[in-house]
Amino acid sequence: MYDIIKLLLYSDLGSDLSNWAMFAFRILLATELFRVHGMKKFRGSDGKPEVVPNPLGLPQFINNLVATLSDTVVPVLVILGVFTRMAVLPTIGITSVGYFVVHKNDSPEVRDVPFMYTICFLLLLATGPGSISLDNYIFNHFFNI
Template identity: 85%
Template sequence: MNDIIKHLLYSDLGTPVANWAMFAFRILLAVELFRVHGMKKFRGNDGKPEVVPNPLGLPQAINNLVATLSDTVVPLMVILGLCTRVAVLPTIGVTAVGYFVVHRHDSIEVRDVPYVYTICFLLLLATGPGSISFDQLIFNHFFNI
């Protein structure tokens, strides 16, 4: 169990430059996701909340919850670097479904947005948030490093 927690929390990227670069990357990525997609969940273009596509036929409440969390709560967790590797999973799912299902017949100009988000969040899943994060603070506290 300790090994799993270590793998989820530890993410020192090796150099201060790499850790600061990941810090900037994850903040810029998360702010953009929230600003462009998260805010639509509260007020769409006409002042009403966005209608979330449901291409997988999930119960509408679950579909809306996952989409809303992935565009509002996940960006906050990514900014903080808090439980980052687990937190990005819903966003990867939503953006991958957007790319492979919702926009599969659209032009590449439309498909590139969910594609880029998916790739960026996969990078965060693989590397973690870097050492400038709450994940690293928690890791250092519990594993005395």
């Protein structure tokens, strides 16, 4: 059990510079996701909430819920570094579907946005948030025996 918790929460990138760089990366990435895509969920360009594409044919409520959470709640969790590796999974799913399904026939200029978000969140999944995070605090305070 300890190994699973360590895998999910522990993240030290080896040096202070690397950990501070990941801290800055997390904040900038999550802020941009929320600012550009999350805010559309509340009010689109015409003042109404964004209509979320549903290319997989999921129930509309589920589709909207996952898209809204991945663009509004996940960025907050990523900024704080709370359960980061688990939190990024919905966003990786949404951006991957955007790249491989929704924008598969679009130009590279359109496809690069979901591609870049997918790559960035995959990096967070692989590395974790670094030691400057609540994940690290939770692990060290409650589980580091």
